[in-house]
Amino acid sequence: MTPTKYIDRQVPTISLHDFESRIDDITTELVNAAENVGFFCVVDHGISRSAVDRIFDQSARFFHQNDDVKARVPFSPQHNAGWEKNAQIRPSTGAVDRKESYQMQFGEGMNGRWLDETTLPSFQKESLDFMRQAQGVSEKLMTCFARGLGFEEDYFIKAHDINRESSQTVCRLLHYFETPQVPNPTGEVFHRAGAHVDWDLLTLLFQKAGQSGLEICPGREVSTSFGYGDSWTKVEPDASKNAIICNVGDLLMSWSDDRFKSTFHRVKAPCEPGDYYGERYSIAFFNQPCKDAKIQGPLKKYPLVTGEEFTRNAMSRNYKALQDKLRQGQEKQTEVPQAVPAVSAQA
Numbered sequence: 001m002t003p004t005k006y007i008d009r010q011v012p013t014i015s016l017h018d019f020e021s022r023i024d025d026i027t028t029e030l031v032n033a034a035e036n037v038g039f040f041c042v043v044d045h046g047i048s049r050s051a052v053d054r055i056f057d058q059s060a061r062f063f064h065q066n067d068d069v070k071a072r073v074p075f076s077p078q079h080n081a082g083w084e085k086n087a088q089i090r091p092s093t094g095a096v097d098r099k100e101s102y103q104m105q106f107g108e109g110m111n112g113r114w115l116d117e118t119t120l121p122s123f124q125k126e127s128l129d130f131m132r133q134a135q136g137v138s139e140k141l142m143t144c145f146a147r148g149l150g151f152e153e154d155y156f157i158k159a160h161d162i163n164r165e166s167s168q169t170v171c172r173l174l175h176y177f178e179t180p181q182v183p184n185p186t187g188e189v190f191h192r193a194g195a196h197v198d199w200d201l202l203t204l205l206f207q208k209a210g211q212s213g214l215e216i217c218p219g220r221e222v223s224t225s226f227g228y229g230d231s232w233t234k235v236e237p238d239a240s241k242n243a244i245i246c247n248v249g250d251l252l253m254s255w256s257d258d259r260f261k262s263t264f265h266r267v268k269a270p271c272e273p274g275d276y277y278g279e280r281y282s283i284a285f286f287n288q289p290c291k292d293a294k295i296q297g298p299l300k301k302y303p304l305v306t307g308e309e310f311t312r313n314a315m316s317r318n319y320k321a322l323q324d325k326l327r328q329g330q331e332k333q334t335e336v337p338q339a340v341p342a343v344s345a346q347a
């Protein structure tokens, strides 16, 4: 196996303290980070570390349920909500990520997809409280990006309104399984999250101290292409600063006429000295547009589409890339592979 190529890249840390009075400076910093790296860490954001610890406790409570209990709230690709296990296949790998996840939303997408109060008392309330706090931080970032692009300040906030029943915004609890650290004669790769880009406007990622593995690979020029390079940069969780790792998604890349970069990233399949093999928890908050939001950048580089059309197009590009990848895999094999799980709709 050829060793992974790593290069040092600066992932900026941006403080949101005194947001109202410093909004111009914060906007400048965010715009620079979005133009150059597509990833940045946000500190002084107002969500306390104890609130972050509490939602991780809730996440562990959920995932500690037996599979037959979690299977009462199965993932629905149509709603982009619910629980799934060892099911997501990325076009970059053509194989399942070894993880389980539970996707929650604010509105009707969750009908029938919350576990009942007897099974998990207060879980729904605690989760929604945390999600509202994550939305609060997202709205500050949206305000700055709207200013940076010359839109009205509340332009992105309105297009991602979580008070509408049809809100598409997703909070995804993630649980990666421990990877066996044993000789691996078959060369099987235990993917955690294969390389991918997110489809949403912005993602807020919460991590736990010591549970590393997130890596980024900047360099993408247009939001409609899939390729990525081969040199990676590690992004370590900084729990002491209570940092939230944020990244631009394809929606903001497209909405900014490709000025802000949606960057390839992965949770590395551990295989080299120093890699983290342990169980890993993370939480991703995906800001998804309302279905009727109208999406077009100030330079009109791409035709106007609705939020619903944008997500559908992203899904079909992803599906096609996955089919191509699986076909390449089949051509290499003499035997017909087993049936592959359905493609899911996550960002």
Ligand SMILES: O=C(O)CCC(=O)C(=O)O
Pocket (backbone or CB within 6 Å): 172, 174, 193, 198, 205, 207, 214, 265, 266, 267, 282, 283, 284, 347
């Ligand atoms: O678990 C992580 O650290 C990253 C997850 C991620 O990139 C995703 O779910 O889109």
Ligand SMILES: [Fe+2]
Pocket (backbone or CB within 6 Å): 196, 197, 198, 203, 265, 347
């Ligand atoms: Fe991601």
